[in-house]
Amino acid sequence: MSATDESNPQNQDQRRHQPTETELRTARAAQKLRENLMRRKQQARARRSGQADLTEGLPAARADESST
Incomplete structure (x- = not known):
C-alpha cells in the first residue's frame, strides 16, 4: 500500500x-x-x-440621576 491510500487512517x-x-x-x-x-x-x-442613534447596550448616564 502507498502512503496516499485513502484507507490509511492518517489520511482520514x-x-x-x-x-x-x-x-x-x-x-x-x-x-x-x-x-x-x-x-x-x-x-x-x-x-x-x-436619524436617532438606536444603539444596543447600556444607555448614557443622565446628569440628574448621576448627581444623587
Whole structure:
C-alpha cells in the first residue's frame, strides 16, 4: 500500500480536521469585529441622515440621576 491510500487512517484524520481552540478563538474574534464594524457603519449612516442613534447596550448616564 502507498502512503496516499485513502484507507490509511492518517489520511482520514487529516480530512476531518477538528478546529483547535486557537482557530475557534480567532473565528469568534473575527465575527465580533465584523459585528462591531457593521454597528459603527450603521451609526455613521444614522448620523448623516439625521436619524436617532438606536444603539444596543447600556444607555448614557443622565446628569440628574448621576448627581444623587
